[in-house]
Amino acid sequence: MRKRADNSGFFLKGTVAILFLGFGFSLFTPKAFAQSDTLTLSDAISIAHEHSLSGRKARMEYRVAQNRVLYSKAEIKPQVGLGGTLPNFYKTTSAITQPDGTISFLPVSQDNSSVNLNLTQRLLNTNTLFFAESGLRRYNDFTENGVQNFNSVPFRIGIEQPINTFNTLKWNRRFYLLEEEIAKAGLDMNREQISGEVTAAFFELLAAQVNHEIALTNTGNSEKIYQIALERDKLGKISKSDLLQLELSLNSARQSAVNARREVLRANAELKKAMGWETANDQVYVLRSPESLTAAAPDPAAAAQKAWMKRPEQKQMEKLLLETERALEQARKNNGWQGSLSATFGWVGTGARFPQSYQLPQVENFVQLTLRIPLLDGGKRKYSVNAALEQQQYAEAEKEFTEQTFKQNVRQLALQFRELNEEVELGAKSLEIARERYEIANRRYLLNDISITDLSIAFNERDMAWRNYTGLLRAYWVTYYALRQLTLENF
Secondary structure (H helix, E strand, O other), X not given: OHHHHHHHHHHHHHHHHHHHHHHOOOOOOOOOOOEEEEEOHHHHHXXXXXXXXXXXXXXXXXXXXXXXXXXHHHHOOOEEXXXXXXXXXXXXXXXXXXXXXXXXXXXEEEEEEEEEEEEEEEOOOOOOEEEEEEEEEEEEEOOOOOOEEEEEEEEEEEEEEEEOOXXXXXXXHHHHHHHHHHHHHHHHHHHHHHHHHHHHHHHHHHHHHHHHHHHHHHHHHHHHHHHHHHHHHHHOOOOHHHHHHHHHHHHXXXXXXXXXXXXXXXXXXXXXXXXXXXXXXXXXXXXXXOOOOOOOOOOHHHHHHHHHOOOHHHHHHHHHHHHHHHHHHHHHHHOOOEEEEEEEEEEEEEEOOOHHHHOXXXXXXXXXXXXXXXXXXXXHHHHHHHHHHHHHHHHHHHHHHHHHHHHHHHHHHHHHHHHHHHHHHHHHHHHHHHHHHHHHHHHHHHOOOOOHHHHHHHHHHHHHHHHHHHHHHHHHHHHXXXXXXXXXXXX
């Protein structure tokens, strides 16, 4: 009886040791690695927003779009330019026809230099160009009978007006403004996309660390149980088959721990890559598991309607329709009648010397109207317009389909998020129950009240509940950020 009491005391001490090992650890701490500070999901997302390559690319694209808009605005501001050809000298021989019809090759040595100052202003809507200029030309003949002349334009104003022509400047401006809106929406979407990618990588590492912690716990428990089984074997209270099963479980637990450690290293590297941070070192992050949110999911229909107006896809569809509208106008005007009006008014002067060319300037007038009217084009205008109309109709159908599909995705994701709220709560409850059952099974086995098979079942149920809860948390947070990415709302 005394020996039986001593064995019971040993078993009770073993039970306390197992329970302490199984439940007295930090839940997500990979003990076998060099560790850095604790990392939360929000910290990881903040780091990624600042340092990830995709975030930098989105910010670059937005700045480029902004500069294109500024460039288009600069195009319709007054432009001042100075040009000149100084010198414009050449010396050669030239064939000169004589009065009797013969040709003589005479030396030519001349300089024909010029300088010009101009001011231009273009109107966006009509593509009208106004200009003012002032210029001077000097001609020098350096042969024996050389002369020198100056031709001056003290002041000249003019206008160039295309008529019924395609206005590229106006269309470019509309596209640049729309592309800026697309880039801005893309910047907002990129932030949420980064959040989703980091969340997936975060839970990948968290799941690996959970698996590693489970493996470490199971290894420690298996070692304790195996030591107890060896003592029972000495007393003849355990079969050889059960002893071998426990030894096999111990070896499997050790193997699982090695495999889990390798997965932690891989997932840790992927998380650093997603964040764009600390990729030069191999320290393993200690993750703090996030809890589910208390905020309710958004209304599916309202979220879908509101989200579509913010998305870059909606702007892309606008751009697609704008492209078909531009193609239609281009087909109509490029294959129809066209004209242009040019007119100038100013003063010009000449003189052998520079001052003389400005003394008695002459009034200069120029007006020109040109028209191009196709009388027979073989149907080019008709067919090009029909092709543009077909593209426009398809673009409208594509826009409608894309909008409805997007809204459907938002509604479905919002509904799934609602269900995940409840599922995470049930998963947490299941984990709590599985842990309690595991504790009871440990105690009963040490008291020789259940078989090793029942103990293994309790092990597996606890591990499954633990992994299931981690998976549910991952699905919850990944869905949350996927919904934010679609709605561009922080709910």
